[in-house]
Amino acid sequence: MNSRRNFLRGAGAVTAAVAVTTVSRVAMAALPEPISQALPDTMPPLVPNTGRPYNPVVTLNGWTLPWRMNQGIKEFHLVAEPVVREMAPGMKAHLWGYNGQSPGPTIEVVEGDRVRIFVTNKLPEHTSVHWHGQRLPNGMDGVTGLNQPGIEPGKTFVYEFVARRPGTFMYHPHADEMTQMAMGMMGFWVTHPKEKNPLIDEVQRDFCFLLNAYDIDPGSYTPKIMTMLDFNLWTWNSRIFPGIDSLNVRLNDKVRIRIGNLTMTNHPIHLHGHEFQVTGTDGGPTPKGGRWPEVTTDIAVGQMRQIEFVADEEGDWAFHCHKSHHTMNAMGHDVPTMIGVDHRGVTKKITNLIPDYMVMGERGMADMGEMEMPLPDNTVPMMTGQGPFGGVEMGGMFSVLKVRKDQKPGNYKNPDWYKHPPGSVAFEWNGSMPEPARFKAESGQSMPQATPSQKEIEVQIRKPSGHSGH
Numbered sequence: 172m173n174s175r176r177n178f179l180r181g182a183g184a185v186t187a188a189v190a191v192t193t194v195s196r197v198a199m200a201a202l203p204e205p206i207s208q209a210l211p212d213t214m215p216p217l218v219p220n221t222g223r224p225y226n227p228v229v230t231l232n233g234w235t236l237p238w239r240m241n242q243g244i245k246e247f248h249l250v251a252e253p254v255v256r257e258m259a260p261g262m263k264a265h266l267w268g269y270n271g272q273s274p275g276p277t278i279e280v281v282e283g284d285r286v287r288i289f290v291t292n293k294l295p296e297h298t299s300v301h302w303h304g305q306r307l308p309n310g311m312d313g314v315t316g317l318n319q320p321g322i323e324p325g326k327t328f329v330y331e332f333v334a335r336r337p338g339t340f341m342y343h344p345h346a347d348e349m350t351q352m353a354m355g356m357m358g359f360w361v362t363h364p365k366e367k368n369p370l371i372d373e374v375q376r377d378f379c380f381l382l383n384a385y386d387i388d389p390g391s392y393t394p395k396i397m398t399m400l401d402f403n404l405w406t407w408n409s410r411i412f413p414g415i416d417s418l419n420v421r422l423n424d425k426v427r428i429r430i431g432n433l434t435m436t437n438h439p440i441h442l443h444g445h446e447f448q449v450t451g452t453d454g455g456p457t458p459k460g461g462r463w464p465e466v467t468t469d470i471a472v473g474q475m476r477q478i479e480f481v482a483d484e485e486g487d488w489a490f491h492c493h494k495s496h497h498t499m500n501a502m503g504h505d506v507p508t509m510i511g512v513d514h515r516g517v518t519k520k521i522t523n524l525i526p527d528y529m530v531m532g533e534r535g536m537a538d539m540g541e542m543e544m545p546l547p548d549n550t551v552p553m554m555t556g557q558g559p560f561g562g563v564e565m566g567g568m569f570s571v572l573k574v575r576k577d578q579k580p581g582n583y584k585n586p587d588w589y590k591h592p593p594g595s596v597a598f599e600w601n602g603s604m605p606e607p608a609r610f611k612a613e614s615g616q617s618m619p620q621a622t623p624s625q626k627e628i629e630v631q632i633r634k635p636s637g638h639s640g641h
């Protein structure tokens with residue numbers, strides 16, 4: 172990659188993309204060393220040691236791409252390539268991404284920075300990078316065929332523009348998009364304000380992640396790229412609960428969370444215990460008069476949202492997508508609802524043939540959290556995770572905001588479970604249970620049926636009889 176011959180080949184391909192800008196060939200004496208990340212862990216903020224100072228972000232289960240300054244220009248090197256991404260302990264996916272991970276590294280720059288990004292393609296097909304939300308010269312917008320030719324396998328292209336407005340952005344291919352995004356190619360981009368901006372508050376914690384989704388059959392490794400709606404893995408930065416790190420903050424920190432949606436559906440993102448405001452989108456900071464308190468904000472496809480709040484309630488607060496199927500891992504959606512169905516007789520007959528058979532859903536699906544039926548290799552249970560009080564029964568797009576008095580400023584380490592003050596946890600009632608009072612309706616049906624003499628159908632309610640059913 173760094174040999175002179177490769178560089179010259181890359182530089183030849185570059186000319187088309189930068190012909191109209193003022194990049195001097197001399198300035199690009201060599202490509203910046205590509206930097207790769209092997210771990211799926213949340214990396215500490217990358218404090219800038221060159222260029223203008225700023226308060227860096229923390230990418231959930233991700234990292235920020237280091238850069239080099241070259242005659243006042245910030246140079247980055249992205250390598251599009253196949254990667255193996257651990258989605259959660261026990262499950263790895265064969266994806267496409269950048270610099271060793273999917274999503275790719277976060278790019279952080281400062282408003283007014285001149286940015287040069289080298290993009291090397293190590294995929295088996297052509298690609299390009301679109302810089303979602305940026306003001307830039309048309310030839311840098313990255314739409315294959317429209318703004319540039321595709322970057323063929325083995326080639327390197329150069330993008331160069333000034334990061335004109337501060338905000339929350341992302342990057343992704345604009346070449347065979349369906350395949351490349353279904354395979355995990357995307358990354359976050361943050362442009363920090365260069366000076367105090369009346370619409371951008373200072374925060375103590377600044378997190379970011381992308382919403383993405385995959386369809387990977389249990390027991391397999393590669394996403395099905397033709398899937399349009401029925402995805403089975405709902406991910407934050409290509410991670411599923413319990414593989415998504417918690418967001419660890421200090422009590423009374425002002426917290427910003429930046430979220431972008433590159434799935435095929437909307438995600439109502441919900442935070443417990445606090446109200447937040449949407450302070451910006453990929454279109455820029457929200458005017459202060461247009462902000463209102465929320466506990467859930469819907470993020471539509473292709474949108475980005477920046478939420479902010481003061482973390483002034485100690486505890487372990489759930490933070491998740493509110494679509495209940497998006498907080499589950501791979502499952503079959505063709506399972507019928509079995510609540511109230513007594514299959515004791517049937518189960519006995521089946522277990523004679525298939526000893527591991529387990530009936531699903533007779534008392535609801537919570538049993539799945541402690542399911543003992545063997546799973547295929549490389550598969551995370553549909554509902555899983557252990558909290559201090561037992562199974563959390565979640566999957567997919569779920570994490571926890573941990574607010575602690577003793578979390579040190581700038582420290583992102585995961586603290587132990589919250590220790591609740593005595594008497595502040597919901598508890599079991601052991602007193603007597605009065606008969607329910609039956610409410611008598613006062614109004615009647617305003618438009619009764621013409622023939623009210625229908626036969627009443629008898630419905631049998633089977634009440635659960637404890638956990639020893641089968």
Ligand SMILES: [Cu+2]
Nearest residue numbers: 438492494497
């Ligand atoms: Cu969702």
